[in-house]
Amino acid sequence: MAARLLLVEDDPAIARTVAYALERDGLAVSHSLLLSDARSLLRSHRFDLLVLDVGLPDGSGLDLLRELRQQGHGLPVLMLSAHGEEIDRVLGLELGADDYLPKPFSPRELAARAKALLRRAAGPAAVPAPAGSPSAGSAFHDDLAGQRVHLHGRPLELTRREYRLLSVLLAGAGRIHTRDALLAAAWGSDSESTDRTVDTHVKTLRAKLREADPARDYIRTHRGMGYSLEV
Structure with a gap:
């Protein structure tokens, strides 16, 4: 079964290009323009990865990321941002993002990073602690x-x-x-x-x-x- 990915991006042209690159690599992509729609989709569907833009018409993607991590949601998250500022990258990582890609970016690079996150999410969690440690x-x-x-x-x-x-x-x-x-x-x-x-x-x-x-x-x-x- 293809991995399911939710793309939250308010620019239709960027969304189409990204979705095409991801679907060409065998991923099933759902797209949302707004945070409110993304919240509804996350409540009603299971996704394996979230690609989340920071700047959205109805709020900041960082707010959704914060909500997911406060709820203990372990969904891997790849953040996108038009700013490319270090403070945005640091804040996203501090809130629990797994990776960060500044705009403009190559759709092929985004697809490669998405697949890498999916592979790591499916891998072993950590080195087991030896007995008596x-x-x-x-x-x-x-x-x-x-x-x-x-x-x-x-x-x-x-x-x-x-x-x-x-x-x-x-x-x-x-x-x-x-x-x-x-x-x-x-x-x-x-x-x-x-x-x-x-x-x-x-x-x-x-x-x-x-x-x-x-x-x-x-x-x-x-x-x-x-x-x-x-x-």
């Missing part, structure tokens, strides 16, 4: 089957990428993980994301851990080397 004891519990991490018995509200990062850090607690290693574990070895993506997600992950346990700073930054989790 700190993630099996101490303050953390990593529920690999449910893809949830509990801190002091309470579940953390994490995006899919944040969960993968934390699971890998827990599996090798105390060790320094390079950004390249974390990128490969959480995004896949064929990812076109960058070190900046890892840094942004670690920042939001660190904030959520600090909110759950203000007395501790679990993630340590090793300048020029990477990150470690201290339990």
Whole structure:
């Protein structure tokens, strides 16, 4: 069965070109011009990927992204924006976007990124923690089957990428993980994301851990080397 993709884009010419490129690669595409229509489609249909423009006539695509992540929705999201500003990319990634493509872009590149996100979403979530590792004891519990991490018995509200990062850090607690290693574990070895993506997600992950346990700073930054989790 073809993967189902929801494209939210208010420019009909761009939407037609993108839909053609995606459908030529075997993806089933539904198109919405407005956020309100996209919300209705997401409630009534199952999609494997969301391609979401930032600037839309009835609001910002970032608002829809925020709503999905607050609801714990793990749908992979590729953001589009006419601005190309770093602040837009960082905000989108902090809210839980999986990838970001500034306009103007090549429809073939968008199709390639969409397929890469679908492959990674279907792949293994993270490296399993060995028996007796700190993630099996101490303050953390990593529920690999449910893809949830509990801190002091309470579940953390994490995006899919944040969960993968934390699971890998827990599996090798105390060790320094390079950004390249974390990128490969959480995004896949064929990812076109960058070190900046890892840094942004670690920042939001660190904030959520600090909110759950203000007395501790679990993630340590090793300048020029990477990150470690201290339990």
